[in-house]
Amino acid sequence: MKLVFIVINKTELLEEVLEYMVEVGVTGGTVFDSVGMGKILVYDIPIFAAFKELMIGSKASNKTVMTTVPDDLLDDFIEGIDKILHFDEPGSGVLFAIDIYKSRGLSKVE
Template sequence: MQLLVAVINQESRIDGVLAGFVELGITGATILESRGMGRMLRRELPLFAGLESLGQTTRAHNQTILCVLDDAKADAAIRMIQDVCGDLAAPGVGIVFTVPVGRVVGLAPELER
């Protein structure tokens, strides 16, 4: 089992990512509205207001997707996210990572361990 975390910087891409999850058989995810550190430093802390370079890749809001999935689906989910959102190596697109999950309670029986 893996916890997939995807921070998507373009809110308009979320529907495409969720549709891709359904196509892959991934039926559960949590979406959180989030803000990046650059935005917080530039907008919320006056000390850093002059750091314009931080604002070049930050968005007003990001969407963070949390999803517990089978190991076998993790690579396909990451490829799909890149297909929908673009090259994650490019500045300002987003980030995706997975973390191993040792125990799950409260999901569909086939996912619980």
């Protein structure tokens, strides 16, 4: 089992990501609002204010999805999310998966 984080910069794609997850059987997860470190540095810390022009066109916030994915589904799952978010395009978002060593409260996967 893997813990997958999907940071979605194009927040209008959140619904499509969630629909895809349900279609492939990944039905649990948490979605939260998030802000990139660059935004905080540029807008909240005066010494970095000169970099504001580099941030033009980017959104102030994004959505992060945290979910668990069975090992045997992981590669196909990531490929499907990539088809929606297009990770090769700058500013689209990021996805990473990590092993779950121990857990409590997760449903057992057959």
